[in-house]
Every structure is written in C-alpha cells, then in structure tokens.
Amino acid sequence: MxxxxxxxxxxxxxxxxxxxxxxxxxxxxxxxxxxxxxxxxxxxxxxxxxxxxxxxxxxxxxxxxxxxxxxxxxxxxxxxxxxxxxxxxxxxxxxxxxxxxxxxxxxxxxxxxxxxxxxxxAETKINEGTISLVSLPYMHFCDSCGKGYATTVVKDPDGEDEWLCPVCFEKRNFFHNHKDIKPLDEVLKEYIDNLRNIPPSQNFDDIASGDGYIALIYADGNEIGKNMERIKSIDELKVFSRKMNEAMKEAVSQALSDIFNDKKNRFAKLPFKVLLLAGDDLVLSINADFAFPVAVKIAENFEKHFKDREDLSLSIGIVISHKNFPFKQSLNYATSLLSYTKKKRAEIKVVLKESIGSMVSFAALSAAIPSSPERYIREYLSMKKNNKSFQFTAQPYTIYQMQKLIEYVKRLKKNGFPRSKLSEVRKAVYSGGFSTVIDIYNIITKLDKGNRHVFERLIEGESLELERNLQSGKFPTYPHPWFVGESDIIFTHLLDVVDMYKFVQEE
Ligand SMILES: [Zn+2]
Structure with a gap:
C-alpha cells in the first residue's frame, strides 16, 4: 500500500x-x-x-x-x-x-x-460555527499575522516589543532552533561565485532596487497533471518526482548564477529571496532590475530538464511594485496573473495546435490596484473605436518573445532613446485605431537615425512573432503597431515595452 x-x-x-x-x-x-x-x-x-x-x-x-x-x-x-x-x-x-x-x-x-x-x-465549517473568537480588553492580537492571539513578546531589531501568536513565533524562531538548516537562498548562493560572501537580505528593503522596486516572480508548471496521468507505476513516479524537484531548484539557482555572476560588488545584501519552492511551485522576491531576465532564464532552464516530456513548461506571473506596496496585494495579483497566463496559454494552444512552452505575464502596480488582469485589461487596456476592439497589451508572451522584447529595450537604452518619447508612445497607444498609427509615425520622424532604425523594427514587431495569434487564413487588416488576434481583437505590444523600459537594465 x-x-x-x-x-x-x-x-x-x-x-x-x-x-x-x-x-x-x-x-x-x-x-x-x-x-x-x-x-x-x-x-x-x-x-x-x-x-x-x-x-x-x-x-x-x-x-x-x-x-x-x-x-x-x-x-x-x-x-x-x-x-x-x-x-x-x-x-x-x-x-x-x-x-x-x-x-x-x-x-x-x-x-x-x-x-x-x-x-x-466541511468539518471545519461546522466547528467554526460553535467557536467564535472573542476579543477581550487584555488580549493582544499577533503583530505579525494580525489573526492569532499573541502569547509571546519578543524584541524586534529596533528593540521595540513585538507580540506574536504561537504560529508566528514558531516561524520566527525556526532557524534559531534548527541551526543545521539553512534558508534556501543561502543554499542557492553557494552556486553563485560572486555572491557567495554576500549576506542574505533581512527584509524587503534589502532586496529592492536602487529606486526601491521589488518584483515578485510566481511560477508554476504547465501540463503537470497531464504528464502525471501517464505514470502507471511507482518506479516511474519516483523518477518523475525526483526530476521535478531537481529541475525547479536547478532552474532557479542556474538562472540566478547566470544573471548575477558578472555583477561584482554591486550588492550589500543578496538581491533576492526564495519565498516558496515546493515541487513545481516557485515564489521568488527579487530586485526589480533583474526580474525579466531571471524569469526568462528560469523557464528556459526548467524546460531543458523535460525535453522528453510533452510540453512540460512554466507559466509565470511577475508583479513589480515599490517596496512599500502591501506585500499581500502584490502576491494576490501575481497569483491571478499566473492563472491569467495559464488560461490564455491554453487558448493560444488551441488556435496554434502546437506546443508553445513557457509563457510570462507582468504588471507594474502602483497605488490603484486592479482586482484581476481580465478586469484591468477590460477597463484600462481596451478601447472600442469604429466598431473595432483595440487592446493595449499582447500578454502573455512566450520565452522567445520576452527575450526579444528585452533585447529591444536594451538596444533603445543603448541608443539613449529619449525618456520624453516614452510617454508620447504611451499616449499614442491610448488614442487607439488610426490615431495611434499617425501619432507613432510622427514620433518616428523626430527620432535620430539609430533610434529610428530600432524603433521601426519594434513597431513592425520584427522577429517577435506576434502574428501567432492569427487564425489561419487571416491577415492583418490594420497597420502597425497593431496586430490582429483571435476574435478579431486588434492589439499592440508597444505599451508593454514602455512598461518594461524602467525595469530592464542596459548592463
Ligand atoms: Zn501570528
């Protein structure tokens, strides 16, 4: 048994x-x-x-x-x-x-x-019906989770009293009580030559980029169930599980190693923290300047382990926010971005009738937080004009597309693409339809030769394979930067590029 x-x-x-x-x-x-x-x-x-x-x-x-x-x-x-x-x-x-x-x-x-x-x-529901939490004047709620009753007072780093419930107290003291166990990012840093001597981050401030931005990368395996269903014996299961475990851990450590190895002396503390790594589930908090290349590398590395399996890959949601932004809201949004990516990926797969590998969606959150990516796209990134639907995002992207987008941003940065032009591009996209086309061409005419060359390739979507959304036999009925996608939605990738610009570094 x-x-x-x-x-x-x-x-x-x-x-x-x-x-x-x-x-x-x-x-x-x-x-x-x-x-x-x-x-x-x-x-x-x-x-x-x-x-x-x-x-x-x-x-x-x-x-x-x-x-x-x-x-x-x-x-x-x-x-x-x-x-x-x-x-x-x-x-x-x-x-x-x-x-x-x-x-x-x-x-x-x-x-x-x-x-x-x-x-x-069902059982918990019945039990909850009979017990209700009472709040008595001399009782303290936990300062960490805000839910449990506090039973212990500890000193925080500033010497202030902190009340903790037993659950949070266990979590806080785990490494203290288990000296032989190291947090995952300390295990991973052993793989990264130039980071080996850098102390780990203690809080989100330590992880954040120079201007205070943090990215939350949430990744989860695609087609895991489908591959598991094919396993018929315990021996097969053993092999598959071991591989899955190693794949995720190696994918993460190799990605961090690749991206950070040449960044000598740039960090006082490790610029990342692995928050969760369980099977094919990964939640990684990282300096926002490195989120895109690290996410792409993780997916790439993960896929390499499963070349023999059918379309075993990752869906990834990246949320970038300021370090003071509520963590829970970022996490919730990353969770819904991840399911959005999975859903869209499944739809695209049906249209294309072939495997597409890993896909990524991202969002930079500021004060106003949308309840879900679907709603955000519907309310803020869509427009009806002359009976046509325009959408100001092309997400989710394949790994190949993300790599190309990162390259485009790097090339624009290298050419010193004027920042003021970015907001003009943003405005042009939001005007929708032919107005966008006219405004974008106006921007092009004012660019210097180097920038014009790169920018023109970008608006044409050169080597981005944006036409992948096309149902067979259909051709674009709209000039660039627009592309025609499934259900006749007309979309562009330009606004996504503007959003990425701040968070991709030239090196
Ligand atoms: Zn607590």
Missing amino acids: IVVFDTDKIKDYVFATNKLKEIVGASAILNYLNKNRIEKEVHDICGDGNFEKIYADGGGAAFKVPKNKGDKIIKAVKKLYLRETSGGAHITGIKYTGQSDSEYSFTEISEKIRREKESKK
Missing part, C-alpha cells in the same frame, strides 16, 4: 504575514516536515527496511508501507504537523492500494485527496 501526503493550503500558511522572516521560516518548516520529519515518523512505525520513500518535497510526500500501518502513519503525521506548526498548518493523508504492488494512478489518488480535503473543509 502507499500513503500519500499533501500539505493543505500551503500559501495561506506561508504568506499569513507580510514579514520576510516569518515567510521564509514558514517555508522552511514545511520543507523540513515534508522532507525529513514525515520519513522519521514512517520509520518509527514501520521499522528499518520495511518501507520505501517514493518522494518528499515542500508540498507533500509519499511512501510505500506495509498494509496494516497506513492509518497509524497518517494519524502520526497529522499530529506531527499540529505540534511543529502550533496548529498553523495541516496535512491531508490518504491510503492507496493498486491492483498490483507497483501500480500507481494519479487520477485515483488526486481524487481521493480532493475528497478528503472537501470533507475536512
């Missing part, structure tokens, strides 16, 4: 606070529990040589165990979670017995897990 464990609502637990220390601590706790401690529980119950580890990563674990031990193990692991996270995180465990000893069925197992989680949810 196999027992399969899956951590519940990982993101709710890890991102319950917006303090970097607690986020990184929570992430490390889950890693430690799933990778080390569950195995110890299984070992204690089954004894030496009586069980087999199938996989164990930040999101869960699976073991082959004797038939009569399943229930006992599940009970012990649940207790372990409760104890080690002070009730902050929970895990679901199920038993599975296939026709043969080595059989594995992703569909059946995920359905079992889903049903188990559903019934737990």
